[in-house]
Amino acid sequence: MKIKKAIGLALGILLTAGIIAGCGGEDKKAAKEEAKEFLNVSYDPTRELYAEFNKEFTKVWKHHSGKDMTFSQSNGGSGKQARSVIEGLEADVVTLALAYDVDEIAQAGLIKGEWLKKFPNNSAPYTSTIVFLVRKGNPKNIKDWDDLIKDGVGVITPNPKTSGGARWNYLAAWEFARRKYGDDNQAKEFVKKLFGNVVVLDSGARGSTTSFTQRGQGDVLLAWENEALITLKDSPDYEIVIPSISILAEPSVAVVDEVVDKKGTREVAEAYINYLYDPAGQEIAAKNFYRPRNKEVFEKYKSQFPDLKLFTIDDAFGGWTKAQKEHFADGGTFDQIYTK
Amino acid sequence: MRKVIPGFPFTLGLTMFYLSIILLLPLAAFVFFAGGMGWEKFVAKATEWRIVHGYIISFACALSAALINSVFGLILAWTLVRYDFPGKRVMDGLIDLPFALPTAVAGIALTTLYTENGWLGQFFYAIGVPTAFSAVGITIALIFVGIPFVTRSVQPVLKDLDRQTEEAAMLLGASKWLTFQKIIFPELVSPLLTGFALAFARGIGEYGSVVFIAGNKPFETEIAPLLIMTELEQFDYQAAAAVAIVMLSISFISLLAINGYQRYRIGRRGV
Amino acid sequence: MSEKTVKYFLIFVGALFLFTMLILPLTLVAFEAFAKGYDAYIAAISEPFSQKALYLTIEATIIAVVLNTAFGLASAWLLTKYDFSGKTVLGSLIDLPFAISPVVAGLFFIMLFGRLSPFYPILSEYEIAVVFAVPGIILATIFVTFPFITRELVPIMETQGRAEEEAAATMGASGFTIFRKVTLPNIKWGLLYGIILCAARAMGEFGAVSVVSGHIRGKTNTLPLHIEILYNEYNFTASFAVASILVFLAIIILVLRNAVEWRAERSGKYGL
Known part of the structure; x- marks a missing residue:
């Protein structure tokens, strides 16, 4: 009996050792050489942008340093991506939907110092805003934010708790109502009505677009301007409606200090982000429907970016930390509007 | 007590070891991590009305789906084992497919089918x-992911069932239905319960397919796994863990109850 | 009701259920996969990222199935051939992965091996990457599929009782011989079903793998994750085309199973 017990245990240990050895082996090999892999962890709608940017930057970096490096990207919901980085996904740079998510990474100790000031324009090389996408001919005659609360208008937006883009939607609607009706209470009533009209509350921006276009749900989609423009490019069945006022969305970029110091990739990471500000990088952003910061590039692509009144989160809500706490944290206004 | 059949220490050792590595250690890490939150926060979070509503939706839909799967799973297993008909092999093979299809694909396909202008949805919306x-949509997704459980639990038992008792009962003049009720069904209770429990437990935790078809509206169609994701998106690991631990405990207790009941039945029948 | 009526009624009900819940969704996948024609389909499935994702999926599936089969046989034997205290708890523990939301399962491994884990400094020291790397994907796959084989085997072994094994044991046969000569022939169908379920589920697993993967294209992307990426790129045709690979793989496994069954039945070696 004793011998059998021993054999049983030994087999079990062998099994586990096998798993771990199998795992450890291959990864050790990769890590001992000089880092050749570079990872940009980004949010959902930047897939096409960074696919193009990485291709371009591979050449630029080869030219500059003579080294071959593979630039990979990972996309997903902004919050989820930030969490993966906190949990150990080795991102050299993050390019996320909102400053709050980068703040969380900084708070976990991965990014040091005032990252917001490290690069120009609040570390946001390109911007976007929130617009409406409606069906061809605008059958429900939607012109501005207050048309969204009318009876019988089906609204599609992602859930602000799980999607970065949706938080911009929510805050834009809030600020519109506050300016129009006067105070925060009225604004809360307004967004409550608006979310009462929501037909499907997807967890991410891309899911919402699909619900609107592929499933034919709802009459109006609250979307990133760049997402709306991509959709329009592929299909003539929709129209963009520009509201009277919207929010200036500033997607943030940052170098992840802990990772670049470990991998020795600080130089390339900083070059990567600086290239986003370079006219060539700005042009790639503009081609992918992000509003470039560079004035000349913006002028060149002006026709695709309509004029509208934009406010910033700092002016209207006193920054992301405050906005997050008041509106989206547990018990915040978003929770309140759903509590009957 | 002496074990007649050799191999007890070996199988016990191997089972416990594997279980520890794959299940218990990660589970312990998780509970340990969540443990930092303290009892009060745990209770406050776990009993928040929106979250409780999430459990209710998850459990109600998983229960309906598991019941529906039990009925149809039994019928399928029966037809596949006892009858011969053209296309039987194909039908048999199809049953496992829901597993191979990633839940997200299943969710997308089902949503397309069952929306208002979908192939099947149009008929349902018409009535x-x-x-x-809606909750109906959630249930549909859960039926899909649970199809194989009941059929595959019942099928092998039915296949290996001793036909002699059954034939004897028929010879003695019992009707087919009576034979089924008294002779066959009692043998199938155990696999049926197993299949039911598995389909139920799987339904409670299912996320990938459900999010597409649910609509995800708070207090209406928000399922508990989605709430876990929501908490995580806010970087609140402990709140997520609180919700997860409640769900896990309830599922574990239901599995425990069903397994315990089976032990009791076997004990009573003196197998 | 005559016996025939019952038979056809039951077949009809079963078929109808399968048709609405299963065949239609699968048809839709095929329909969408070929929506842009055959060439687009071939282009989508032969793209290098799809191929890499396919290899990773196969790798994870094979490892998970082999390990889980060994475990499944041992634990089913343990649960049915012996009486010991704590048996019900053990059985329920084995079922637990079914009750754990795959998303949470992924989180388990993140907590154990990720940056927030107390073991992270050690792992990092030896440069062992578990989560956001291939090992994590394999572990997550093993986790979600490990009850399948046990669960398939226990009801069968329970129905069969212990008499045969006990007889063999009193005649002095060793545990392994009993297993091979007495038990295995009796449970082979259940084992086969279990392996198939396990393999199918391992291939299709999405939730848990999604949490531990990091979604790096060409590296930690399995087929289900790749499908999601394509879908989120509004590349619906490609995404369904890749999904159809999984359906196809599942069909291959099923054909194999049928072939094995058929041969066994014909040779009459283990005649039922």
């Missing part, structure tokens, strides 16, 4: 049953 973006 006033909203099959997408």
Whole structure:
């Protein structure tokens, strides 16, 4: 009996050792050489942008340093991506939907110092805003934010708790109502009505677009301007409606200090982000429907970016930390509007 | 007590070891991590009305789906084992497919089918049953992911069932139905319960397919796994863990109850 | 009701259920996969990222199935051939992965091996990457599929009782011989079903793998994750085309199973 017990245990240990050895082996090999892999962890709608940017930057970096490096990207919901980085996904740079998510990474100790000031324009090389996408001919005659609360208008937006883009939607609607009706209470009533009209509350921006276009749900989609423009490019069945006022969305970029110091990739990471500000990088952003910061590039692509009144989160809500706490944290206004 | 059949220490050792590595150690890490939150926060979070509503939706839909799967799973297993008909092999093979299809694909395909203008949805909407973006939709997704459990639990038992008792009963003049009720069904209770429990437990935790068809509206069609994701998106690991631990405990208790009941039945029948 | 009526009624009900719940969704996948024609389909499935994702999926599936089969046989034997205290708890523990939301399962491994884990400094020291790397994907796959084989085997072994094994044991046969000569022939169908379920589920697993993967294209992307990426790129045709690979793989496994069954039945070696 004793011998059998021993054999049983030994087999079990062998099994586990096998798993771990199998795992450890291959990864050790990769890590001992000089880092050749570079990872940009980004949010959902930047897939096409960074696919193009990485291709371009591979050449630029080869030219500059003579080294071959593979630039990979990972996309997903902004919050989820930030969490993966906190949990150990080795991102050299993050390019996320909102400053709050980068703040969380900084708070976990991965990014040091005032990252917001490290690069120009609040570390946001390109911007976007929130617009409406409606069906061809605008059958429900939607012109501005207050048309969204009318009876019988089906609204599609992602859930602000799980999607970065949706938080911009929510805050834009809030600020519109506050300016129009006067105070925060009225604004809360307004967004409550608006979310009462929501037909499907997807967890991410891309899911919402699909619900609107592929499933034919709802009459109006609250979307990133760049997402709306991509959709329009592929299909003539929709129209963009520009509201009277919207929010200036500033997607943030940052170098992840802990990772670049470990991998020795600080130089390339900083070059990567600086290239986003370079006219060539700005042009790639503009081609992918992000509003470039560079004035000349913006002028060149002006026709695709309509004029509208934009406010910033700092002016209207006193920054992301405050906005997050008041509106989206547990018990915040978003929770309140759903509590009957 | 002496074990007649050799191999007890070996199988016990191997089972416990594997279980520890794959299940218990990660589970312990998780509970340890969540443990930092303290009892009060745990209770406050776990009993928040929106979250409780999430459990209710998850459990109600998983229960209906598991019941429906039990009925149809039994019928399928029976037809596949006892009858010969053209296309039987194909039908048999199809049953496992829901597993191979990633839940997200299943969710997308089902949503397309069951929305108002989908191939099947149009009929349901016509009779006033909203099959997408409702609790019905969630149940449909859970039926899909649970199809194989009951059939595959019942099938092998039915196949290996001793036909002699059954034939004897028929010879003695019992009707087919009576034979089924008294001779066959009692043998199938154990696999049926197993299949039911598995389909139920799987349904409670299912996320990938459900999010597409649910609509995800708070207090209406928000399932508990989605709430876990929501908490995580806010970087609140402990709140997520609180919700997860409650769900896990309830599922574990239901599995324990069903397994315990089976032990009791076997003990009583003196197998 | 005559016996025939019952038979056809039951077949009809079963078929109808399968048709609405299963065949239609699968048809839709095929329909969408070929929506842009055959060439687009071939282009989508032969793209290098799809191929890499396919290899990773196969790798994870094979490892998970082999390990889980060994475990499944041992634990089913343990649960049915012996009486010991704590048996019900053990059985329920084995079922637990079914009750754990795959998303949470992924989180388990993140907590154990990720940056927030107390072991992270050690792992990092030896440069062992578990989560956001291939090992994590394999572990997550093993986790979600490990009850399958046990669960398939226990009801069968329970129905069969212990008499045969006990007889063999009193005649002095060793545990392994009993297993091979007495038990295995009796449970082979259940084992086969279990392996198939396990393999199918391992291939299709999405939730848990999604949490531990990091979604790096060409590296930690399995087929289900790749499908999601394509879908989120509004590349619906490609995404369904890749999904159809999984359906196809599942069909291959099923054909193999049928072939094995058929041969066994014909040779009459283990005649039922």
